[in-house]
Amino acid sequence: MVRGKTIVVGGGAAGLMAAGRAAQRGSDVLLLEKMEQKGRKIGISGKGRCNVTNSAELPEFMTHFGKNGKFLRQCFQQYFSQELLTFFQEANLPLSLERGGRYFPESGRALDVVKVFHNWLEREKVDFRKRSHVSRIVVKDGSVTGVVCNNIIIETDNVILATGGQSYPRTGSSGDGYKLAGKVGHTITQLRPALVPLSSSDPSLASLKGLDLRNIEVRLFIDGKKKGQDFGELSFTPHGLSGATILSLSEQVVVAIDQGKQISISLDLKPALDEKKLNARLLRDLETRRGESIESILRGLLPKEFIAVCLNACDIPVAIDTSNFPAKMRKKLVHWFKDIRFEISGYRSWSEAIVTSGGISLKEIDPKTMESKLIKGLFIAGELLDLHADTGGFNLQAAFSTGWLAGSSVR
Ligand SMILES: Cc1cc2nc3c(=O)[nH]c(=O)nc-3n(C[C@H](O)[C@H](O)[C@H](O)COP(=O)(O)OP(=O)(O)OC[C@H]3O[C@@H](n4cnc5c(N)ncnc54)[C@H](O)[C@@H]3O)c2cc1C
Known part of the structure; x- marks a missing residue:
């Protein structure tokens, strides 16, 4: 099915998954990443080994997100650890199960995870642009119409905002998404460094x-x-x-x-x-x-x-x-x-925090699609949402799952 144009802002775990999925579903996808490379945080995750997910069953999995975890139920019902494991298996990335239900690439290299996404996005013909800093989401009559990137307006039908949290800013996630979403009317809950x-x-x-x-x-x-x-x-x-x-x-x-x-x-x-x-x-x-x-x-x-x-x-x-x-x-x-x-x-400071506590208020996001309830055509995925979990692969699964759902929902 041919869909409209989709701009994904941020080439981290959520954005990479969202871009690949939206393209797979027939959208014309442009992925804008402000850094030189995509997936920098994935590359340093799990001490460079990337703990991609956890073997916990859904009810236990959700408890690792605290009281906001229930927001993820419908998302996880559509795309959960089993789907992610199959995705990596089909991409020829063997994973191994370790203590505490943690899955890592058998190779021990987080960069192999980034490579899987790189190859998939190339196959799906996602247009990837590095050094592309998005500074504004353009909205007209309650619908997204474009973004401002490197001071130029690019028009689009859908925007998937996946700019990550505010921790480890040297990886590119320096909290831009909170300002971008705040400017178009979204509520940002109190932000604090977590797992710090x-x-x-x-x-x-x-x-x-x-x-x-x-x-x-x-x-x-x-x-x-x-x-x-x-x-x-x-x-x-x-x-x-x-x-x-x-x-x-x-x-x-x-x-x-x-x-x-x-x-x-x-x-x-x-x-x-x-x-x-x-x-x-x-x-x-x-x-x-x-x-x-x-x-x-x-x-x-x-x-x-x-x-x-x-x-x-x-x-x-x-x-x-x-x-x-x-x-x-x-x-x-x-x-x-x-x-x-x-x-x-x-x-310690944001530069040592593993994740951000707080984010875009979940009340303003449709949990079945990840679409903003305030602006049509705007989707939010990943750590930018008011969601974070314990260590153990939960945070990356949430980024991949919300990214997948946003990518599946674009029109
Ligand atoms: C050291 C460390 C280790 C971790 N280890 C694990 C682990 O093993 N397992 C696990 O589950 N979780 C782990 N986490 C947490 C996990 O990595 C994050 O929760 C996850 O990467 C969030 O994904 P995301 O796509 O939402 O954001 P990010 O991965 O942060 O991606 C956001 C992207 O958006 C880009 N961007 C930001 N602003 C703009 C803009 N204005 N314009 C264009 N692009 C922009 C950024 O450059 C970045 O590439 C770890 C985190 C850290 C810091």
């Missing part, structure tokens, strides 16, 4: 930076009250804390910090042992390794970077006689293992 590392000025970070921990429990305290917890990985950075557990707790932290609340993070280095069992383990170590230095005994329980921090926090002298280790000190030690506190002073 946290800052701390705790002096112990000097010796801990670069250390990665696994299988630990992380608890979040806001104004002294426990407000969340997560289990898994944590990394110490030169500025504070990062890693999967911290990123997933960061959303609550960002809001609380903006409200002037006090934040602390507590680590339990031995979540599999309660205080009683840990105490018994320490007693046994002190008994069987009688006479060894406390540093040597702790080495069996802690990463080496943590030893000085531990002794300092528990006021244990390095030269203590371990054959006469005071019970009071042992208790303190056990307690420390289960509750190591870091005061959080802030969160």
Whole structure:
């Protein structure tokens, strides 16, 4: 079926999928990308390996988007992980399933994902223009009529806006879409960096930076009250804390910090042992390794970077006689293992946030088509929408699915 002309603004995950799909459905497609290359964020995603989606079933999948996740139900009913896996399979990109239901290209190269889209768009004869900065959507009588690109008006029947969020602006997604949509009447909800590392000025970070921990429990305290917890990985950075557990707790932290609340993070280095069992383990170590230095005994329980921090926090002298280790000190030690506190002073900037929280209000978008309820012929896809999820491949699936639906819906 021959359709009208479609301009896709932004060559990221959502825009690439939207452009290919609209062309496949018979539209004459022009893809405008302001950077030199398409898919730059895909290229750095998943630490350069690109976690394209997740094996979770639909009901669980949607929970990873928080309360706004229900908006995606109809979209996912049409294009979900199974369809995406088939798409990559047909494009000869084998994927492998990893821990936590995460799918990655078997090659381990995110750029292979970009290549799949590049080849598909060429086959579908999408006209791709790089260094093409869109600065305005032209609307007449409630319908889209064109865009202003590099100061020139280009006329069109449909515009799919897929300019991404505001995080990692060096990849091209610097928040332009919020201004473009705002200017034509859309509401933009509060924008905040999400999945973002946290800052701390705790002096112990000097010796801990670069250390990665696994299988630990992380608890979040806001104004002294426990407000969340997560289990898994944590990394110490030169500025504070990062890693999967911290990123997933960061959303609550960002809001609380903006409200002037006090934040602390507590680590339990031995979540599999309660205080009683840990105490018994320490007693046994002190008994069987009688006479060894406390540093040597702790080495069996802690990463080496943590030893000085531990002794300092528990006021244990390095030269203590371990054959006469005071019970009071042992208790303190056990307690420390289960509750190591870091005061959080802030969160890192947009340049380190994985996604944007907030975006174009979902109330103004038709979830069956991704078309704007305010302007005919304007479709919105990807992170630009007021949607974001946990890590695990959920964000890219949402970008691909909303892009596919927008591309399927153009007239
Ligand atoms: C470091 C990092 C790692 C990540 N890893 C993963 C992962 O492994 N799995 C996962 O699911 N999610 C991951 N994400 C999140 C995921 O990459 C994004 O949610 C997703 O790429 C959003 O896709 P998008 O198409 O909406 O936007 P983007 O991919 O950001 O694409 C937007 C495009 O629009 C272009 N553009 C912007 N403004 C204009 C304009 N005015 N004119 C023309 N073009 C414009 C930009 O240059 C860009 O190419 C990661 C994010 C980051 C930052």
